[in-house]
Amino acid sequence: MIPSSFEYFAPTTVAEAVSLLQKYGDDAKILAGGHSLLPAMKLRLSNFGALIDINKIHELRGIHVDGNISIGAMTTYHAIESSDALKATCAILPEAVSLVGDIQVRNRGTLGGSLAHADPAADPPAVMLALDAHVHVTGPGGNRTIAIGDFFTDMLTTSLQPGEIITSITLNPLGAGEGAAYSKFPHPASRYAIVGAAAYVKLEGGKVSACRIGITGAGPKAERQASAEAALIGTDGSAEAIAKAAEHAGENMDVLSDIHAGEDYRRAMIKVYTRRALTAAVERAR
């Protein structure tokens, strides 16, 4: 349970962190809240020569709601779940992160760390997909923005390039006629999602004009549910329409089977939790 030895750096600016990442290349690792990285280090699943602790980079923390919502990568779950500005503009996010792990995890764990780690059972990726978020990164080539749909590429794998740091995540506030909700079946010990569903719905003239569904926990990576979304769009968002749409959830998706839940059970739960999330999202949109 003791990690291999490494050099420790605590830069105070993003530029300094990027330059350290460039200097040490594959032998460097970023430390955020440490709730995924430190266990991996202690198990010696993650070994490297340079640990770049970004906790002292103050520009990476904070929530700004001003036309759009911008959340610094180092913003903790606790800061998100206690943000009145987010509760007023994007309630799904504080609600979803309040379901992450326990208070110790939420006090240290960060939104940027969760997205970069891309754990298949993490809650924030599904919510970010439903909200169509954008991930802002800085690296040796400068700044770039990655649409969340292009961000998660496989289990524990993202489209981040070597030396890139997530700096912030941006979202649109939810307005009139829009609603979003997250519903999950948590593992009873860790609270990681065995299946989690995040849904966003927009109603115009009594009909669903837009819908996005993100599923986590079930497959190797969090994924949108195109067939279920298409099945709901154009309907009146009634309980019957939602139930029919939710039956399409999990289509064209690789679903995991492990000691926590078999594939068939997870497929059944994808539909159940999609229906629950859609029902709550439509209620909020009305």
Ligand SMILES: Cc1cc2nc3c(=O)[nH]c(=O)nc-3n(C[C@H](O)[C@H](O)[C@H](O)COP(=O)(O)OP(=O)(O)OC[C@H]3O[C@@H](n4cnc5c(N)ncnc54)[C@H](O)[C@@H]3O)c2cc1C
């Ligand atoms: C007991 C326990 C229960 C948990 N339960 C849940 C749960 O119910 N739901 C859930 O979603 N999660 C859960 N987690 C995971 C938790 O959310 C982690 O905090 C999160 O996955 C990683 O965030 P972190 O800030 O701790 O990142 P770290 O562990 O510090 O880093 C994780 C990875 O991301 C990289 N990284 C971090 N920040 C950046 C950045 N800004 N740019 C680029 N790369 C970066 C690191 O190099 C590392 O590879 C749990 C963890 C524990 C220990």
